[in-house]
Amino acid sequence: MDKRNFKRIYIAGIAAGLFLAQAFYFPGAYAGESEDLVCLDISKGSIYITDTGYRVGDSTTETAFDGIYKISGNTREAYEIHVLEGDHVMIMDHVSIDQRTLEDGCPLTVAQDCGVELYLQGDNALFAGAGNGAISLEEDSYLDISGFGQGILSLMAYPANIDGDLEGISAIDVGKDAKITYPAALDTEDTVAMYTGDNRLTPEKAKTYEGEPYLQIRYSIRHHCTRFSQEADCTHAQYCLECGREVAPVKPHVMGTPATCTEPAHCGVCGCVMGEPSGHKGVWKLERELYDGKVRQESMVCTVCHETLYRTVNAEE
Secondary structure (H helix, E strand, C coil): CCHHHHHHHHHHHHHHHHHHHHHHHCCCCCCCCECCEEEEEHHHCCEEECCCEEEECCCCCCEECCCEEEEEEEECCCCCEEECCCEEEEEEEEEEEECCCCCCCCCEEECCCCEEEEEEECCEEEECCCCECCEEECCCCEEEEEECCEEEEEEECECEEECCEEECCCCEEECCCCEEECCCCCCCCCEEEEEECCEEECHHHHHHCCCCCEEEEEEECCCCCCCECCCCCCCCCEEECCCCCEEECCCCCCEEECCCCCCCEEECCCCCEECCCCCCCCCCEEEEEECCCCEEEEEEECCCCCCEEEEEEECCC
8 A cells, every 4th residue: 555545544534533533422522623633714814735734824834734624714815725735634614715706716726646535514615716617636636525414515617718718617627637536325315416507417427527617516415324322402412423423413402390480491301591580470559658759669469479579669760
């Protein structure tokens, strides 16, 4: 096994470990940074990834890192993702890069001889600037896209006439000997639909399709694993112990002890407070007036709990 394939397998193993950690050991692990995962926000500036680390925006200082890149955020600026060296695992989590108003720009570029295992979370959109595809794969590079749960990846090129040639006509520009793979349906109950304009394509056809500036991948992958964490309730979701995918969302709180005049309602499962006390109800009646009617002493019998309440009010207010 060559060094490049070994690193791909090693990093993919780390990714699987993070999903398991999210599911079973500490559910917040996947959401935040760890020793093997860094969270980057595209709205902070362009992201440059090398074989030894990364830098963001105009910074000339590289941060050493050799793990998984989780990218989120949205931008309409000339901010892009550049994979300059090496093979990497990247997670796009609700990313939106919209460069349609710019004269130039390619949201994601994978340089020559580089590779990306791309995991998609939720809805992601990459819209290119004039004369570019949404994703550019340079010679001998690869991009492997995988979808989790339900979501959409929308890619849009922006064709432009540059020196008499029409450029930016393919949503994904695939260079010589570059390779791209899409989410694969595991069986007939799964859905991985490719749309180019009004035309639906199979993943196999999409691999070789060129000249279409718009490509949308809709994925809805049915869960196939069999080992799960405890059932979801109002405090936690249920996760698969094999792949880390959420299989059941957090449930709403269940009314337990109802609210009273002085105490709020509580959840019958976790005991948390739900809302506010209902408050006493009734009509205040005058008991007596003091200081020539300037002060009123009143009483009320609550019609709910039957407690007798007293108050003193300033009649002039």
